[in-house]
Structures are given as structure tokens and as C-alpha cells.
Amino acid sequence: MIRISILLAVLMALPVTATAQxxxxxxxxxxxxxxxxxxxxxxxxxxxxxxxxxxxxxxxxxxxxxxxxxxxxxxxxxxxxxxxxxxxxxxxxxxxxxxxxxxxxxxxxxxxxxxxxxxxxxxxxxxxxxxxxxxxxxxxxxxxxxxxxxxxxxxxxxxxLETWERLSAAYEANVARARTLLPQLDGMSYAKIQGWDGQLNVFAGYGGLTHVLHDLGMERVPFAQTMADRGVVWGEEVSAEILPELEADYIFDTYTIAYGDTLASPRERMDGIFPAWCDVLTACAEGRYVLLPREVAGDTAFAQLNTLLHLVTTHAARNLPDR
Known part of the structure; x- marks a missing residue:
């Protein structure tokens, strides 16, 4: 009992940690x-x-x-x-x-x-x-x-937090419905690209867009997965020579509403890097080059995630690749 009392006294004398403030x-x-x-x-x-x-x-x-x-x-x-x-x-x-x-x-x-x-x-x-x-x-x-x-x-x-959990549950239910309606997306590949200042950017991740695509069961192309495996969170500038390595079922690109892009802007930026890029990538040549607004694609508010979910599945349902 004496030893226990001494131990308790020592513990009580220790400074209170920040977590117990x-x-x-x-x-x-x-x-x-x-x-x-x-x-x-x-x-x-x-x-x-x-x-x-x-x-x-x-x-x-x-x-x-x-x-x-x-x-x-x-x-x-x-x-x-x-x-x-x-x-x-x-x-x-x-x-x-x-x-x-x-x-x-x-x-x-x-x-x-x-x-x-x-x-x-x-x-x-x-x-x-x-x-x-x-x-x-x-x-x-x-x-x-x-x-x-x-x-x-x-x-x-x-x-x-209670409101967040309600919105989260609604989003998860939307994902479940989308996967039921469009099971073909499970296992399909994608690449997220962007032309900027004359350089090709490839993305390992793109915030909410990446989250939604993975919730649908889609997978990065190996080139982008390698980027993610070595810790790249967003994107990197790469040579246009690697375009064949971006062959995917779907190609995603983005435009910005806030800074005056038109729907033609992303393709024009890519054309400025390599005019034949769309012919190189089958997904683009066959109409599976999907444009999304950055104001929706980059972050993870539920308004963004649900909008992305509907845009991606609508585009995909219109033009599924032959597999």
C-alpha cells in the first residue's frame, strides 16, 4: 500500500499535459x-x-x-x-x-x-x-x-459534426446508386492531364475528382500511380513524349470558370503542347475526354463531390469503351 501511495503521489505531481488542459x-x-x-x-x-x-x-x-x-x-x-x-x-x-x-x-x-x-x-x-x-x-x-x-x-x-455526417451519408448513398447503375466503371482506368504554359501536367491526384473516381472503382493509369506511390499529391510537369503512357479508358481535364476559360481552353492548351495529342490517346479520339470545372473538381465539399459524381457518371454512361 505504501508503494501504491508513493506512485500516486508521483503521478499527481507530474505536470498536466496539454491534452488534459x-x-x-x-x-x-x-x-x-x-x-x-x-x-x-x-x-x-x-x-x-x-x-x-x-x-x-x-x-x-x-x-x-x-x-x-x-x-x-x-x-x-x-x-x-x-x-x-x-x-x-x-x-x-x-x-x-x-x-x-x-x-x-x-x-x-x-x-x-x-x-x-x-x-x-x-x-x-x-x-x-x-x-x-x-x-x-x-x-x-x-x-x-x-x-x-x-x-x-x-x-x-x-x-x-452531426450535419457533416448526414451529408456524408447522403453522398455515400449516391455513390452506391451510381455503382449499381454503372458497374462497368469498376476497374476502368483514367488519367488526369492539363496543359499549362506550354507544358504537359499529369496528376497523381486532383482532390475531389480523385476521391469520386476511386469511389466509383476507377484506377489511375500506371504512370500516375507510380507518381502517387512516390508521394506526389497533385501533379508534375512531364514531357509530351510520355503521352502514350497515359492511354486510359477516360481522360479528364479541367477549365476554370473564375479566370475566364471557355470550354475550348483545355484542348487549346493541349494542342499547343503537341497538336496530335488527341490522336495519340484513344480515349480522346473516341470522345472520352471529359472536361470539368476546377471550381468543382479540386476540393471535397459535398456540393462538389455530388456534382462530380453526377457529371462523371453522365459522361461515362454516354460513351462507354469497348472492353
Whole structure:
């Protein structure tokens, strides 16, 4: 008994770890990239530090967003990319204030909003102390092996996990229906390409698009799988000489609505790299070159995932390859 008492005394004397820290009433500990923060149990005034990846996810789970990162159009007017297209909300009609853009966040504007929670990404770590001086801040990382983990953590921090789980279940049900209706996609190959500044880009992953394609049972071409195996998360510039190695059942490319692309833009960029590229790739030559808007394809809000699911299956059902 004496030994047990001594052991208990020693354990009680040890410093309390961060995971056991006491948070004030109405707050709770939240483990994030910057450590453990005490955040409101029910946040009322949230600032999102990225429009597509944070703010869009907050809006679709009905979280109370008061400020957001954004971008400036050619006329200098701020907008929230993807948010405007998928929700119809902008800085003028949403009650969400513009708080800056990449490398130019307006800390005074953020402070003026009196947020009770700020949510950002790994790239915001450098300025974490500045954000924490304004309000409790959580920075969420992305895991290529668990792409939906990011939006789940955003929902958890915002106190809206139940809503996220409902949306997740609806998406999974949509995937199950798609696989039942179009079982031919299981095991089919795909390549995600893009021409940019005269260079061919091949992608190992492309955010939400990759997630949806894999949920449908589709597989990267070996060239892209090799990229993924050596840790490439997005894409790399490669020589046009490797085009034959991108032979696939489907070829995916993207255009950007926000920055003025037309539906002809992706093909024109590819033509500028190698005019005969479409003849080299059977999928393109046979009409299985699928164009998708980047505002939908790159991230993993459920509005994006469900839209991608419908676009991919509709395109695929129209033109299945002979196998």
C-alpha cells in the first residue's frame, strides 16, 4: 500500500499535459496542427481562412461564418471562388466580410469582426500567433489518404459534426446508386492531364475528382500511380513524349470558370503542347475526354463531390469503351 501511495503521489505531481488542459466554461479542447486550442463549444462568429477549402465547407454545414478569405477579380472586386458558383453567395449578399487574399490577409478586418473562432489550413501556421491574438484558431491539415478528413475536422471545430455526417451519408448513398447503375466503371482506368504554359501536367491526384473516381472503382493509369506511390499529391510537369503512357479508358481535364476559360481552353492548351495529342490517346479520339470545372473538381465539399459524381457518371454512361 505504501508503494501504491508513493506512485500516486508521483503521478499527481507530474505536470498536466496539454491534452488534459482545462478550458473555460462553454469551450472545449481541440487538437490541431498548432497544438491544442480551447474553442467555443458552439461557435457563433467564425472566420474562414480559405474560400474553397474552409468557407465553402462551413457554409454547407450551416455554420455561422462572418468573414472569409477571398480573391480579387480583374476589376478589384473580391469574390469567394467556388462559393459563388455552388451556393450563389458572395460578399455582397451573404453577410460574410472579405478579410483578405493570399499573402495579404487583413488582420485588422478580422479583429473588427470579433470572431470567436478562426479556421485555417497548414499554410497558415506561419501567422498562427497573429490569428490567436484575435481569437481561438485551429489549423487543419490534409491527408491524401483521407481526403474527407479535412472537411470533417472543419465541421467538428464548428460544432456541426452531426450535419457533416448526414451529408456524408447522403453522398455515400449516391455513390452506391451510381455503382449499381454503372458497374462497368469498376476497374476502368483514367488519367488526369492539363496543359499549362506550354507544358504537359499529369496528376497523381486532383482532390475531389480523385476521391469520386476511386469511389466509383476507377484506377489511375500506371504512370500516375507510380507518381502517387512516390508521394506526389497533385501533379508534375512531364514531357509530351510520355503521352502514350497515359492511354486510359477516360481522360479528364479541367477549365476554370473564375479566370475566364471557355470550354475550348483545355484542348487549346493541349494542342499547343503537341497538336496530335488527341490522336495519340484513344480515349480522346473516341470522345472520352471529359472536361470539368476546377471550381468543382479540386476540393471535397459535398456540393462538389455530388456534382462530380453526377457529371462523371453522365459522361461515362454516354460513351462507354469497348472492353
Amino acid at each position: 482545462d478550458c473555460a466554461a462553454g469551450t472545449r479542447p481541440f487538437d490541431h496542427l498548432g497544438g491544442i486550442a480551447c474553442i467555443p463549444e458552439e461557435p457563433q462568429r467564425i472566420v474562414g481562412l480559405h474560400d474553397q477549402q474552409v468557407t465553402l465547407n462551413l457554409i454547407e454545414i450551416s455554420a455561422p461564418v462572418v468573414g472569409s478569405h477571398g480573391r480579387l477579380d480583374d476589376g478589384g472586386t473580391p469574390f469567394m471562388r467556388s462559393v459563388d458558383i455552388l451556393t450563389g453567395l458572395d460578399f455582397e449578399n451573404s453577410g460574410i466580410a472579405y478579410v483578405g487574399s493570399f499573402q495579404a490577409m487583413d488582420f485588422e478586418a478580422i479583429a473588427a469582426l470579433a470572431p470567436d473562432l478562426i479556421i485555417g489550413r497548414e499554410v497558415d501556421l506561419e501567422d498562427l500567433a497573429k490569428y490567436e491574438a484575435v481569437a481561438p484558431t485551429v489549423l487543419i491539415g490534409s491527408d491524401p489518404a483521407n481526403l474527407l478528413g479535412f472537411s470533417r475536422d472543419v465541421a467538428d471545430a464548428a460544432g456541426r
